[in-house]
Amino acid sequence: MTFDEFFEAEHDPLVRMCWAMVTDRELARDVAQETMCRAYERWDRISSAPDARPAAWCRTVALNLIRSDWRRRRTASTARVEVVSRYEDDPGSDPALVSALRSLAARQREAVVLHHLLDLDVAACAQLMDVSVSSVKAHLQRGRAHLEQLLGDQLEAAEA
Amino acid sequence: MTIDLNERLGRLADEATSGIRLDHPATLTDIAPPDDGDQLAAARRRRSTTIALAIAAAAAVVISLVVLAGAPTEVRTEPAGPVDDTPTARATAALAALRTTDWTAEFEYGAGTVSAAHQEPDRWSIESDDPADGRQLSVGGVMYDESRSTGDGRPTTWTSLEVDGLPITERLLTYLGAVTCWSGSADGVLNADYPCAGSGATTTSAGDELSAAAPALLTMRLDGQRANQIVIQSSDPEEGPITLTFHYGDVPPITAPDPALVTKATIPDPGASSGEVTAGSTPPDGPAIENG
Numbered sequence: 001m002t003f004d005e006f007f008e009a010e011h012d013p014l015v016r017m018c019w020a021m022v023t024d025r026e027l028a029r030d031v032a033q034e035t036m037c038r039a040y041e042r043w044d045r046i047s048s049a050p051d052a053r054p055a056a057w058c059r060t061v062a063l064n065l066i067r068s069d070w071r072r073r074r075t076a077s078t079a080r081v082e083v084v085s086r087y088e089d090d091p092g093s094d095p096a097l098v099s100a101l102r103s104l105a106a107r108q109r110e111a112v113v114l115h116h117l118l119d120l121d122v123a124a125c126a127q128l129m130d131v132s133v134s135s136v137k138a139h140l141q142r143g144r145a146h147l148e149q150l151l152g153d154q155l156e157a158a159e160a
Numbered sequence: 161m162t163i164d165l166n167e168r169l170g171r172l173a174d175e176a177t178s179g180i181r182l183d184h185p186a187t188l189t190d191i192a193p194p195d196d197g198d199q200l201a202a203a204r205r206r207r208s209t210t211i212a213l214a215i216a217a218a219a220a221v222v223i224s225l226v227v228l229a230g231a232p233t234e235v236r237t238e239p240a241g242p243v244d245d246t247p248t249a250r251a252t253a254a255l256a257a258l259r260t261t262d263w264t265a266e267f268e269y270g271a272g273t274v275s276a277a278h279q280e281p282d283r284w285s286i287e288s289d290d291p292a293d294g295r296q297l298s299v300g301g302v303m304y305d306e307s308r309s310t311g312d313g314r315p316t317t318w319t320s321l322e323v324d325g326l327p328i329t330e331r332l333l334t335y336l337g338a339v340t341c342w343s344g345s346a347d348g349v350l351n352a353d354y355p356c357a358g359s360g361a362t363t364t365s366a367g368d369e370l371s372a373a374a375p376a377l378l379t380m381r382l383d384g385q386r387a388n389q390i391v392i393q394s395s396d397p398e399e400g401p402i403t404l405t406f407h408y409g410d411v412p413p414i415t416a417p418d419p420a421l422v423t424k425a426t427i428p429d430p431g432a433s434s435g436e437v438t439a440g441s442t443p444p445d446g447p448a449i450e451n452g
Contacts, residue, residue, distance in 0.1 A: 007184060015180050016173040025180060033182050040185035094172045116165045117173055147165070 001054075003043045007036060010055050013118060014062060020113040021066050023098055035062045059118075059128055063110065100150040108143035111136050 001009075014035060018028035035058050039046060046057045101109060107129070114125040115136075125136045 004184075007182075011182060012177070015177045015182065016170075019177045019180075020169065020173050023176075025176065028177065029180050029182065032180075036182055037185045037188065093175060094168065097168060097172055112165075113169075117169045119166065144165070 001047065003040055003047075006039070006043075006047070006054055010058060011036075013055075014058055017059065017113060017118055018062055018066070020101065020117050021063070021109060023102055031062050031065045034065060056124075056128060059114075063128065067106070096151055097147075100147045103150065104143050104146060107131075108139045108146065111139035112143040112147070115140055 011032075015028060015032045018031045018035075019025065022028050022031070038061055039054060039058050043054075046052060046054045101112075104112065110129055111125055114120045114128060115122065120128070122133050122136045122140070125140075126133045129136060129139075131139075
């Protein structure tokens with residue numbers, strides 16, 4: 001696969017994942033752009049290995065960038081509300097879900113986004129999050145329970 | 161009412177990201193094309209940046225050690241030569257890094273997550289996404305008190321009851337002592353830049369924290385850049401020290417410190433309170449994937 005093919009194939013999924021993690025269009029775009037640039041610079045290496053998984057590599061990099069940004073802002077400010085407000089964006093047509101997503105703990109949000117938005121099974125989620133499968137299931141369970149509480153709906157517990 | 165979260169989330173993401181189009185990296189002038197020559201140039205750039213950061217980190221370590229609490233701290237720069245890669249030396253360097261500002265570390269106990277973050281020279285904050293765990297939170301023998309609880313699902317923040325954060329540093333030190341490859345950056349965050357892989361084992365006397373019922377897998381993450389999976393091989397305090405094995409596999413890498421830039425400070429013997437390293441590093445067990 002050439003980088004151009006990869007770029008076209010992974011463009012939308014990467015942007016969607018980044019947005020769901022930060023719910024901020026501009027920040028999502030910045031993270032996704034930085035990720036693609038890093039992938040481009042290292043393309044030979046990340047695409048030529050026998051077990052090369054450039055898409056997974058990009059997701060890992062994007063998640064690391066987002067986590068680093070969260071932590072940098074969190075440690076830079078003692079007022080959590082300022083940190084949270086940084087990640088606000090136009091809630092669009094489903095403000096309840098946007099608000100619920102924002103209220104999830106970071107790891108729960110990662111699990112929910114990877115599993116329910118990217119359709120990754122829990123094993124793949126565990127690999128990306130670098131936690132055990134049982135840990136992913138726990139994060140998913142807590143995340144869905146929290147969403148259910150906020151949304152007032154019953155979420156389908158379809159789990160790979 | 162039952163809703164399909166996949167569909168609803170997907171619809172929302174589609175709507176929110178409509179119109180976003182990333183630039184192809186090849187069209188950006190400051191991005192090096194992926195050919196050999198330019199990759200070398202890019203690598204040189206990254207190396208220069210890392211060296212600069214390491215120099216700044218070394219300076220930050222020295223400054224922070226001198227300033228911290230006015231304690232009688234002796235600081236000296238290690239002469240150039242072969243790097244002292246003993247567990248004690250690694251632990252010493254790790255503690256020096258932890259005494260700088262603005263670092264975070266995250267621990268995951270099974271389903272729970274506990275993260276520690278430096279806030280001030282003598283104060284650390286602890287966060288847990290599991291209030292039940294958090295109320296019992298003890299790190300390195302130090303009890304942590306709840307200082308803020310949002311009650312809306314967000315992580316709860318805990319602050320040390322003790323002004324001196326050394327106990328938690330010693331606990332972190334126990335884990336970091338077995339890490340073979342890492343580096344500090346200008347802001348004191350342990351960073352990952354170059355591939356590095358390996359594995360090792362260490363023994364800690366953390367029996368009071370990790371009971372026999374504790375999950376068998378502990379994950380440590382440093383500023384989101386690196387995760388070490390630590391398998392608890394023996395978690396029964398009655399049987400003696402717990403053996404923790406560090407695995408380095410398909411995870412973002414940690415950089416080996418440049419020997420010429422290692423700064424060493426005189427600190428309390430880490431083995432006195434946090435256990436004895438019983439096995440050093442072993443040959444890499446697989447290729448590491450470079451983190452971006």
